[in-house]
Amino acid sequence: MEVLLKEFEREFGEKFTTDRKIIDEASKAPYLVSPILSKMGKSALGVLFVNDEEDIKNALSICDKYRIPVVARGAGTSTIGQVLPIKESIILDINKMEERIEYDDKWTVITPSVKVKKALDYLRKRGKELRVYPSSFYISTLGGYIAGGDVGIGSFQYGYHFDNNGIKSIKIIGPKGDFNLQGKDTLAVAQAAGTTGIISKAEIATVDYEDWKDQLIRVKELEDVIKILKNLSNYRSKIRRITIEDSEAFSLVSKGRVDKIGKWNIILASTLSFGEEVNLRFLDELAFAAIYVTMSKLTNFKEYFYEVRLLSLDSFNRVVKQVKEALDKNVLIHGDVMTLRNEIIIYTVFISEKQNFDVIDSIMLKEGIPFEIHSIEVNDRVDEEFRLELMKKYKIIVDPHNILNPGKLRL
Structure with a gap:
């Protein structure tokens, strides 16, 4: 473990820290109120504040070499344990990544660190809004919502945020490289809690803004x-x-x-x-x-x-x-x-x-009504078998050594 930490220090300098106070904060899920899930967390090994895709790629290369788990973290607003490290892990904090928003009539392209509120403000000035967005819009990031959320404001009209072509494309980074997923294949990432790749860009649906x-x-x-x-x-x-x-x-x-x-x-x-x-x-x-x-x-x-x-x-x-x-x-x-x-x-x-x-x-x-909200595994929340199979398929392709948020997806 000491060898890995030294390699991170050499590669990333001040962007990487083992400061105990920072580690303690990064190891928490502050909006996790489940008394069952909240007992499962482990302390992280260190925190890397990534600036760009190259930082993510280099970090994953090192962690894959040593078989050390990685958890990507945005605003940390997940209520289902998505950002909770349940094994000793390196935390990749994405909040300092470049924020980018681009839009056309039906789609907006975002980077994962973009806050939902910022995207909504940007789009509404242009007569648009996100088709579906989370109730935590005032604090959450879009990368975290895509990776862990499924419903929100607009779900009465459109259902899940990723349903009915809610996501046009996603770019993910994993230990085995970059992957650009289109159409149905994006469902291997949505709601997968970062187990099938770290989102670096996504193209998501917008609608006309109305005075509700x-x-x-x-x-x-x-x-x-x-x-x-x-x-x-x-x-x-x-x-x-x-x-x-x-x-x-x-x-x-x-x-x-x-x-x-x-x-x-x-x-x-x-x-x-x-x-x-x-x-x-x-x-x-x-x-x-x-x-x-x-x-x-x-x-x-x-x-x-x-x-x-x-x-x-x-x-x-x-x-x-x-x-x-x-x-x-x-x-x-x-x-x-x-x-x-x-x-x-x-x-x-x-x-x-x-x-x-x-x-x-x-x-x-x-x-005869099953559902398990107090589970750390996405398998117990994903309600369509074909989406689970897609997640498992891409998990094996993108992350064969299972270092991306391990323990959150049963294969």
Whole structure:
């Protein structure tokens, strides 16, 4: 190990550090609130602040020679352990890489260190925006989102960010060289947590920017939520996002900014009029995985825990009704509505005391609904076998010695 560190010092000089404070910060995943995953991290061996592709190539060459793991790190906003080193690793910090944004009518070309917020600001000045982007847009990088994320603002209209040609091309760097992937082959990188190559450039989809109005619909019964969502599916192109909150969850996240809260609350952004217009743009920052990070700070649960399930409308109705009947106000329900393979799916978050999840899991088991959010491996989150097979194929080609974020992809 000492030989490797000396070689890094000779090759990179001040760009490489073994300073304990920097290593400790780079070894953390600050937005990881899973009590299971957060116990899996190891301390990094050193941190390299890369400036360009050559730095990445040289670092991978050295690490591959010594069979030392490498983890690429951007803003570190992943909630699923993407940037958490679970083996002693060299961290490649990409935040100092050159930022580049180029766009045309349908696509924007970015380098991985570009912050999502910066890309959105750049595009909106030109009447465009990213087709789908994460709720952590104000802090996250696009490289990290492509490699680890899948849903976000715009998923009701378009589904996963990488679905339906959401990514036109990706350039990756691995121990075996550079690879330029096009079309379907880009799915070997999207959501693969950096296990199949380090992104150096990507071409992602944009859409025309519209003046979305936030609206609130309050209802008393869960069945009414389902009826409204079925109706809203007829206007998908005019609705940017939809969130469902029970009264307890909405009270916490709105922090008094809403005068009246319903038993069930549907919040949507649309160019059409469906409900009371309200100023809830802050909810963009609380969508999907961001909600359980936020709730970990807002709730009074002594042993905070959460689980996520991807539920169809009928399953959402059945499962949530049973969970609420069993736990009432002791469980918080948040749902982000998206479209996957032409079906409305609700990214449903259950938040409660850990002891209550025996009840919740028993209901899930009875309904035959599998999903594993507390897993470090992408295999347990990727929901299409052909994408997993693509990831495995390119893992073997690009990284035959398995030094890129090892332990995150089962072969």
